[in-house]
Amino acid sequence: MFINGISSLNAQAISLKQDAFFEEIKTYNTRNLQLYFSDFKTYIKPSAMRRMSSSIRMGVVASLQALEDANLSQPDAIITGTGMGCKTDSDVFLEALLESDEGLLSPTKFIQSTHNTVAGQIALQLQCKAYNMTFVQGSASFESALLDSFLQVASAKSKNFLVGGVDEISIHTNELHVLDAQLKEEVEIHNLQLLEYTTPGSILGEGTSFFVTSSQKTDSSYALVRDIQLYNQLKEEELESIIHSFLKRNKITSEEIDVIVLGNNGDVSFDNYYHILQEGLLKKTAQAYYKHLVGEFYTASGFGFWLACKILKLQKIPSVCLLNNIQPQKMKKILLYNQYRGRDHSLILLESC
Amino acid sequence: MSSRKIVVTGMGMLSAIGKNVEENFNALTQSKSGIGEIEFLDTLHRKDFPGGEIKWSNVELADFLDLPKIHYFTRAALLGAYAAKQALQQANLTTDFKQVGFINGTSVGGMDTTEKLYSKFKNKSENFPFIKAQHPGFTTNEIANYLGINGTVSTISTACSSGANAMMMGARLLKQNRLKQVVVGATDCLSKFTLNGFHSLRILSSELCKPFDEYRNGLNLGEAAAYLVIETEEEAQRRGQPILAYLEGYANANDAYHQTASSATGEGSFLAMQNALQEAELLPKQIDYINAHGTATPNNDLSEGIAIQRLFDKIPPISSTKAFTGHTLAAAGAIEAVYSILGLQHQCVFPNLNFKEQMADLKFSPQTTFKEQKVEYVLSNSFGFGGNCSSLIFSKA
Numbered sequence: 093m094f095i096n097g098i099s100s101l102n103a104q105a106i107s108l109k110q111d112a113f114f115e116e117i118k119t120y121n122t123r124n125l126q127l128y129f130s131d132f133k134t135y136i137k138p139s140a141m142r143r144m145s146s147s148i149r150m151g152v153v154a155s156l157q158a159l160e161d162a163n164l165s166q167p168d169a170i171i172t173g174t175g176m177g178c179k180t181d182s183d184v185f186l187e188a189l190l191e192s193d194e195g196l197l198s199p200t201k202f203i204q205s206t207h208n209t210v211a212g213q214i215a216l217q218l219q220c221k222a223y224n225m226t227f228v229q230g231s232a233s234f235e236s237a238l239l240d241s242f243l244q245v246a247s248a249k250s251k252n253f254l255v256g257g258v259d260e261i262s263i264h265t266n267e268l269h270v271l272d273a274q275l276k277e278e279v280e281i282h283n284l285q286l287l288e289y290t291t292p293g294s295i296l297g298e299g300t301s302f303f304v305t306s307s308q309k310t311d312s313s314y315a316l317v318r319d320i321q322l323y324n325q326l327k328e329e330e331l332e333s334i335i336h337s338f339l340k341r342n343k344i345t346s347e348e349i350d351v352i353v354l355g356n357n358g359d360v361s362f363d364n365y366y367h368i369l370q371e372g373l374l375k376k377t378a379q380a381y382y383k384h385l386v387g388e389f390y391t392a393s394g395f396g397f398w399l400a401c402k403i404l405k406l407q408k409i410p411s412v413c414l415l416n417n418i419q420p421q422k423m424k425k426i427l428l429y430n431q432y433r434g435r436d437h438s439l440i441l442l443e444s445c
Numbered sequence: 446m447s448s449r450k451i452v453v454t455g456m457g458m459l460s461a462i463g464k465n466v467e468e469n470f471n472a473l474t475q476s477k478s479g480i481g482e483i484e485f486l487d488t489l490h491r492k493d494f495p496g497g498e499i500k501w502s503n504v505e506l507a508d509f510l511d512l513p514k515i516h517y518f519t520r521a522a523l524l525g526a527y528a529a530k531q532a533l534q535q536a537n538l539t540t541d542f543k544q545v546g547f548i549n550g551t552s553v554g555g556m557d558t559t560e561k562l563y564s565k566f567k568n569k570s571e572n573f574p575f576i577k578a579q580h581p582g583f584t585t586n587e588i589a590n591y592l593g594i595n596g597t598v599s600t601i602s603t604a605c606s607s608g609a610n611a612m613m614m615g616a617r618l619l620k621q622n623r624l625k626q627v628v629v630g631a632t633d634c635l636s637k638f639t640l641n642g643f644h645s646l647r648i649l650s651s652e653l654c655k656p657f658d659e660y661r662n663g664l665n666l667g668e669a670a671a672y673l674v675i676e677t678e679e680e681a682q683r684r685g686q687p688i689l690a691y692l693e694g695y696a697n698a699n700d701a702y703h704q705t706a707s708s709a710t711g712e713g714s715f716l717a718m719q720n721a722l723q724e725a726e727l728l729p730k731q732i733d734y735i736n737a738h739g740t741a742t743p744n745n746d747l748s749e750g751i752a753i754q755r756l757f758d759k760i761p762p763i764s765s766t767k768a769f770t771g772h773t774l775a776a777a778g779a780i781e782a783v784y785s786i787l788g789l790q791h792q793c794v795f796p797n798l799n800f801k802e803q804m805a806d807l808k809f810s811p812q813t814t815f816k817e818q819k820v821e822y823v824l825s826n827s828f829g830f831g832g833n834c835s836s837l838i839f840s841k842a
Contacts, residue, residue, distance in 0.1 A: 170699075175580050177602070186563060189641050194489045202642035203705050203830070206552065207581065207602035212831025215699040221716055224699040224833055225610060228554075228602040230582035236599040243617040265579065268566055272573040324547075324589050324598035390580065435586060436598075 093245040093317040094309050094445060096252070097162025099154040100398040101129040102299030102386040108157070113402055113410045117385070120283040123276055124261060125297040125387035129153070136217075143200075144213070146260040146298070147178045151210035152217055154302040155254055162304035162312060167254035169223040170211050171240050173233030175390020177207035179262035187264070210258050231355075231432030232322050233257060234301070234394040235440065239320045241305045249307055256302030257391030266296060274433070276358070284412070286358040286384035294357035297387020301394030303401075309445055314401040315426075316445040318342055323437040328364055332373045335429075338439050349377050350423040351409065353400050355430035356381045357388040362433050369429065370415060378423075379415035393430040397440065400426045404444045451616045451692040452681050452842070454626075455538070455674030456783050457531025459524050460770045461497035461667050465531055469780075470787050473795045474815050478769050480653055480665050486635045487561075494649045496635055497667025497771025499524065510591065517574045519555035522587035524670035525632035529592055536674035537686055538626060546597035546624040547589050548615045550607030550631030552775040552829075554581030554600075556638045584632070597624060602775070604829030605738075606697070607631050608671070609778030609837050613695045615675050625680055630672030630779035639774065640666055646705065654741035654772075656765035657750065657811045659802040664740045667771020671779035673786075688842040690786040693822065694725025700832030706744055711752025713834035714738075714826060718756050721824070721836040729757045731822050732838070734794045736785045737811070738826040739765020740772050749826065750807040762812040768798035778827035782837055785823040789841045793817045 100106050103125035105115035118128055127150065132141060135153045144152070151172065159165065176182075185201035206212075208226035215224050223244075227236035234257030241253040269275040276293040283295060305317070319342050326334060339346060352374045354366045370379055380403070382396050403409055407423055424444045431437040458465065461479025462472035472479065483496045501509075506523040507516060510530075518526065529547075538545060555578030562572050577583045585600040597618065601610045608631030615627035633639075643649050643666060650663035681688050698720060700713025707713070722729060738749055746765075753760060766784055773780060788794055797811035825837045 175582070179579075185642065186560060186638060189637060190560070190563060194637060194641055197641060197645040199642070199645035199647075199705075202645050205642070206604045206830045208604060208829070208831040208833060209704065211603075212699070212704060212833065215701045215832060216704070219701050221699050221701050221712060223697050224603070224831070225614075225697065226601065226603050226831075227599055228551075228581040229585065229599040230580055232599060233582070239599075240614060240617070243614075243621050243623070246621055268576045268579075271566055271570075272576045274576075322597050322599060323595070324586065325595040436582065 093242050093305050093307065095303050095314045095317065095401050096306050096310050096312055097158040097304035098314055098398050098401050099157035099161060100301040100395050101127060101150050101154050102395055103128050103297055104385050111406065117412050121280050123279065123281045123295040125283060125295060126261060127298055145178045145181050145204055147210050147258050148213045150300040151256065151258045152214055154256060154300040155214045158254065158302035158304050164252055164304060166218060166220060168251040169253045170214050170220060171225045171237040171253060171255045172211040173227045173237035173257040173391055174207055174210065175230055175233050175259050178204050178209050179260055179265055181205050183262050183264045230436040231390050231393065231430060232436035232438050234391045235320060235322060235438040242317060242320050245305060245307045251306065253305045254302060255305050256300060257394035258300035259298055259389040259391045261296060261298040283384050287356055289358050290360055292359055292361045294359045294388035297389045297392055299386055299395060301398045313445050315404045316443045318441040318443050321439045325435060326437050328368055331365060331368055335373060342441055346373050349374065349425050349427045350420045351378045351380055351403060351426045353380045353396050353426060353428045355383060355393055355396060357383040365431055378409060378418040378420050380409050380413040381415050382413055396428055396430065400428055400442050404442065449620050450678040451619055451675055452678045452688045453673050453675055453690045453692065453786060454681050454686045454688060455532040455536025456689065456786065457528040458671035458780055458783050459499060459528045460669035460773065460780055461499055462769050466783060473769060473784065476796050476798060476815060478798055480771050488637050488640055490640055493651055495653060495665050497665060498635055499668055518587050519578050519584050520557045520634035521551055521554055521632045522584045524634060525588040526591040528670035529588060529628055529672040532628060532672040532674050533592065538674065542594045544625035545594055546618055546627040547594045548599055548601065548611040548627055548629045549585040549588060550601045550611040550775045550779065551581050551584055552602060552604050552607060552633050553636055553639060554584040556636040557634050560637050603833040604831060605774050605777055606827040606829035606833045606835040607775035607778065609827040609835035610697060612782060612837060613697060616692055616695065619675065619677050626674055626676040628672050628674055631775040632670035633668060633774040633776045635666060635668045648742045650741065653799050654768050655799040656739035656741040656767055656797055657746050657804060658800050659804045661741045661743060661746060664742055665771040667773040669770055669773035669776040669780050671776060671783050673782060690789050690842050691840045693840045694721040694838040696720030696724060697835045700834055702832055705830050707748035709748065711748040713832050714749050714752040714828055715755050717834040717836040718752065718824065721838050725838045727822060730759060732761050732824045733820045734761055734788055734823045735763040736781045736823060736825040737763050737765045738828045739767055741767060747806055750804065754808060760809045762794045764795050764797035764812045766795055778835065781825050785825045785839050788820050788823050789839060792820050
């Protein structure tokens with residue numbers, strides 16, 4: 093499966109230029125990394141935008157950018173992943189319900205609270221009547237969407253799939269995530285030093301990443317997805333053997349991996365999964381990470397995937413993303429590994445094309 | 446590879462009309478609805494809106510599942526685990542789950558715990574584990590834990606078509622030879638969130654719902670869980686596992702008309718049915734029974750009815766079973782897949798309860814009585830918010 097168009101919106105100033113990753117590196121001194129992008133009106137009519145929640149706006153813009161990047165006006169399927177969906181609208185409706193003690197409520201927020209709202213709204217905007225799907229499996233939500241298109245590409249010639257992930261920050265949810273140590277207790281966090289903190293939890297982010305996938309290679313193709321695998325639960329000690337069998341299934345060895353893109357989020361309780369690979373199986377491989385730039389959210393790995401596509405195209409790793417000092421000359425194969433709090437692990441094998 | 450035939454080898458369910466497949470079948474044959482006054486859900490609207498509630502408390506359900514005293518199962522997880530276990534048992538999958546996947550559907554997942562604890566999380570640290578129940582994958586993970594499935598696990602949330610869509614994803618995993626068996630289906634429990642949400646949309650009926658009736662005035666909500674074990678025909682034959690039915694075709698399409706309302710021409714539902722037939726290589730006239738989405742809202746039944754009329758020259762027996770179970774949201778596609786298969790197994794079609802008068806805008810009336818007849822192919826429709834339209838076609842084993 094080829095990746096023919098890409099887009100990502102998050103706390104970073106993402107460059108739309110073919111030959112750059114970022115306009116600049118945004119640094120933050122907080123544990124909430126909000127969306128940096130603001131130019132919605134270039135993409136969405138003001139009348140339509142007024143009714144759109146943050147996830148919908150982001151999703152619509154990123155999907156349009158990805159389609160444009162692939163030089164395409166209409167996809168043959170829309171597949172999204174989201175951990176929490178339109179969480180703000182959902183929280184607002186629930187709060188109104190609780191405060192009014194089940195009084196009369198306006199339906200607007202309820203209407204937009206369903207998890208497939210973004211995919212549905214993209215279909216509405218594009219007037220796209222094709223296959224429309226939404227996966228909501230924690231940190232494997234984006235990967236589930238990618239897997240769905242991967243399975244369909246195998247049997248569908250010359251079809252283009254619009255695949256993406258989206259999650260937004262909701263204030264109330266944030267507060268709760270401090271309670272159960274999903275968010276770090278420190279109020280001030282220097283995002284570029286995220287991995288130096290020795291506390292549980294991570295920093296929060298929001299954003300979206302969209303891609304055009306297809307069985308057809310084009311002039312603009314970024315990469316080829318060789319394989320994707322989800323693992324709902326893994327013990328730390330199983331990780332290396334799981335990766336061995338994943339690579340074996342794809343007839344390659346760990347030495348052939350040029351870059352490993354890891355989902356380290358600075359949570360001392362769970363980053364061990366990544367450390368095992370950093371210090372073990374992939375010790376001599378170039379290692380990259382990205383969550384310090386955009387924060388942790390269920391579909392943050394979509395940005396990791398965007399980064400990997402860009403790395404293959406530009407044949408360099410942004411230095412701000414390097415976990416070790418290895419900068420390979422030639423990069424052909426990238427392995428991505430992500431998990432969240434020991435759950436919903438995923439592996440993606442990406443190749444240059 | 447896409448020529449691999451997908452078969453059903455296990456089914457399990459729990460709804461307002463029964464705690465297993467057999468009880469559901471018996472209620473369907475006896476026209477016995479499970480909709481009545483809501484007793485367990487702590488809502489002020491108990492007297493306002495009847496619902497299809499499962500009359501077991503969470504404590505009782507946890508007891509049946511043999512869960513430890515402290516557990517983090519949402520009600521949807523309790524219902525789901527109970528139903529999925531039955532499906533695995535029937536499919537004779539009890540020990541080795543390495544090659545078994547789980548694709549779950551749910552609309553609001555753990556909303557029941559979120560709405561109970563939302564403002565109380567701060568005071569009680571023993572509630573903290575439920576904070577994560579805000580994302581639907583949490584509910585799926587609890588069920589996966591209970592079943593012992595820990596590889597390919599995912600959740601689909603496309604509102605009321607989730608269950609049907611879970612089946613499609615499962616079938617694709619099998620066709621590409623990624624797994625040996627997949628447990629597919631969905632679970633949703635009654636919650637204040639959905640009850641008040643549908644009320645805010647003014648589409649809940651204060652009476653028993655009347656699908657496809659000229660004077661239908663809204664839906665009744667329900668709760669349910671249903672799962673099917675699917676695998677390739679080859680694999681079922683290899684392990685000598687009886688085949689219950691074939692999944693012949695499936696399709697999803699989008700109405701691209703409005704976030705919640707269906708278009709007047711039923712474009713999305715038309716496309717879903719048409720594409721499912723195409724994939725199954727069947728003509729409309731080969732369908733012997735349609736288990737309609739038929740929620741009994743003025744909008745859905747008209748739109749779906751028009752789409753059916755556009756596609757079918759001669760309309761086969763049609764019924765909505767929503768008046769038995771209530772609209773069980775994500776679970777609807779899953780329980781109705783089981784009902785469709787029961788129709789194939791027992792060669793019968795099920796009644797559409799509470800129907801009196803044909804809709805002025807439609808040329809057909811639904812099937813109103815239980816009837817034994819030849820059934821080779823069944824079409825099951827499930828439509829959801831976001832214009833999400835899905836159709837499944839099952840055939841006789």
